[in-house]
Amino acid sequence: MGTLWAGGIANPINIRWAAAEILASLTDSGTALMLVHETFLPVAVALRDGLECALHCIYTGAGAPPTGMTSYETLLAQAPEVDDAYRHGDDPALLLYTGGTTGRPKGVVFSHTNMASAAFAMRLASGTGDVYLHAAPMFHMGDIQMMFAHFLGGGTHVALPAFDPLKAIMMIGRERVSDILLAPTMLNMIISHPEFPNYDLSSLSQLFYGTSPIITEALLDRAIKAFPSAAFVQGFGIT
16 A cells, blocks of 8 residues: 555565566566565575666565665654655556466556456445455455455455465454455365364355356355355456
8 A cells, every 4th residue: 555655556476486487577567676574585585686677675574684675664664754646547556467377477557446446346246344354365366456445445454474274264253254255275175174163253244256266066055054144256357
């Protein structure tokens, strides 16, 4: 949100890519600024050394920043307030790369109007609840779109660093999650987990699924029985 406020274009990196694939996307997009968590520090160092263009890295992890990187916390403490750059309409907001199923991933530009209108449409078509669990990866349009829709609705965001079926189950119960987005494989892992019956998941009122079709009716039937209070909403890929 800070990137958009400042007039920048957000380019979320697919953490499942190999370093060479990430390098290709950074070069293709001309990315100039990268936020780096300590988990991905080795990859970030290799990327920075392999890039021909300048890439300024901001370190968001614990402790002092590595050589050549700037501390996020230090920047935050020293930064003056800035006015909204007021990017809007057809101004680019996001750059997302396709799955690359028919060749190299291609960068797809989404405008501010794209994101705003899609968020409004999602709220009008299906509504959004009070608490959304980020179980899907945040570099994927599915989760990004859910994020915008819940920001628009004043919702609460609960995040998992990476998907884990038991942690997702526990989080739904503990935080009284109302909305979640899952790929069918993730949904199957949750309802098949031996601990699933031991948690109260009645707070879940909407379950969005997508990224791939639910191949068998049996899985969908099982899921509907497992979450009797939830409406099921299928999404279709747009990147």
